[in-house]
Amino acid sequence: MGKISGLKMDLYRKYHQQTGIAWNVTAAIYERDEANDLALLRSGGNSLFPVEQLFLQGLNTWCGRAIHLQCAGGTDTLSLWQMGAAEVVGVDISENMLTVARRKAVALDAPARWYCCDILDTPHELDGSADLVYTGKGALPWMMAIQAWAGVVARLLKPGGKLYVFEGHPLDWVWDMDAATYQFSAQTGDYFTETVATDRGWPLFSGAIQEHANKDQFHVHEHQWTLGAILNSLVVAGLRLERFEEYPDLFWNQFPHLPPELAHRLPHTFSLLMRKEQPLERGNELNELEVG
Numbered sequence: 001m002g003k004i005s006g007l008k009m010d011l012y013r014k015y016h017q018q019t020g021i022a023w024n025v026t027a028a029i030y031e032r033d034e035a036n037d038l039a040l041l042r043s044g045g046n047s048l049f050p051v052e053q054l055f056l057q058g059l060n061t062w063c064g065r066a067i068h069l070q071c072a073g074g075t076d077t078l079s080l081w082q083m084g085a086a087e088v089v090g091v092d093i094s095e096n097m098l099t100v101a102r103r104k105a106v107a108l109d110a111p112a113r114w115y116c117c118d119i120l121d122t123p124h125e126l127d128g129s130a131d132l133v134y135t136g137k138g139a140l141p142w143m144m145a146i147q148a149w150a151g152v153v154a155r156l157l158k159p160g161g162k163l164y165v166f167e168g169h170p171l172d173w174v175w176d177m178d179a180a181t182y183q184f185s186a187q188t189g190d191y192f193t194e195t196v197a198t199d200r201g202w203p204l205f206s207g208a209i210q211e212h213a214n215k216d217q218f219h220v221h222e223h224q225w226t227l228g229a230i231l232n233s234l235v236v237a238g239l240r241l242e243r244f245e246e247y248p249d250l251f252w253n254q255f256p257h258l259p260p261e262l263a264h265r266l267p268h269t270f271s272l273l274m275r276k277e278q279p280l281e282r283g284n285e286l287n288e289l290e291v292g
C-alpha cells in the first residue's frame, strides 16, 4: 500500500463527491422508510443484526460517544444509542440522508449530532472522542482510499477505543449478481483488482434514481477492498485485531437467483472488531521485542 499522490487524492475526492450526489437522490428511499424506522426505534427496537448486537452488547458500560461513519438515514446510529451509547454522532456525505436522520433524532429526543461531509474530511473537533467507531453494510466500497479511511478511524478513536465493522464480504464482488450459480462477473470477477468500477449498480439502479429525469448525470465509483487491504490499513493506522468472523448470511438480496444451499457455502458478510492501541501497549511491545 504505497503513499497516494496529491493528484490521485484529488481524483478520489472528486469520485467521492460524484458518488455522494447519487446517494443524496437515493435518500428518497430512506425517507420512504422513515415512519417505520422511527416506529421501530420508538418501541425500543433496533435495526442492528443479531450478530452486531452480540458484538456491541453492554455499550452502556463502556461507550460514551459512538461515531457512525456513513450513517445514511441514521437508524443504525440511533440503534447504537438504544443499545446504550450515551451519545451518538453520524457522518455522511448526503445532506438529504442527514435530514432524515435529524428528524428521527429530534422525534426521539436523542443525544445525536450529524455531520455532512466526505468521511475523509470528518472534522478534527471529533478527534480522540469516540469510544466506538461503527460502520459497514455497504460503506467501505465507496471509499477510494482505504489507508486514508483507516487514518480517519484511528484519529476519531480514544486510545483503547473500539472499531466495529459489519460489512459485505469482498468475495461477493467477484460473482455475477444475476446468475443462478457462482459464476464470475464479467466486470468485477477479480478479487485482487485495483480498478475502480464506475456505474456498476446500486444506488444507480435504485428506484429513486430511475425515476429521475436525467439519470445519466449520475456516476458512482466503487472499489472492493480485499480483507487483507482492510485489515492492514487499520494495523498501519495503529489498531489491533480483537476478533474477526465470516458468515454465510447476506445483508441484502444481491443474488436473487442463487439457491440458499449454494449461497450458504461461501462467506457473504464479516464482523471485524479492533481496538486502538494505548500508547503504553506499543511501548511494552517494543520492550518485549528488545528483551527477546
Ligand SMILES: C[S@@+](CC[C@H](N)C(=O)[O-])C[C@H]1O[C@@H](n2cnc3c(N)ncnc32)[C@H](O)[C@@H]1O
Pocket (backbone or CB within 6 Å): 016, 017, 019, 020, 023, 024, 070, 071, 072, 073, 074, 075, 076, 077, 091, 092, 093, 094, 097, 117, 118, 119, 120, 135, 136, 137, 138, 139, 142, 143
Ligand atoms: C449503503 S449506505 C450505508 C448504509 C448504512 N450502513 C445504514 O446505516 O443504513 C452508504 C452511505 O454511504 C454514504 N457515503 C458514500 N460515500 C461517502 C463518503 N465519501 N463520505 C461520507 N459518506 C459517504 C452515502 O451517502 C450513503 O448514505
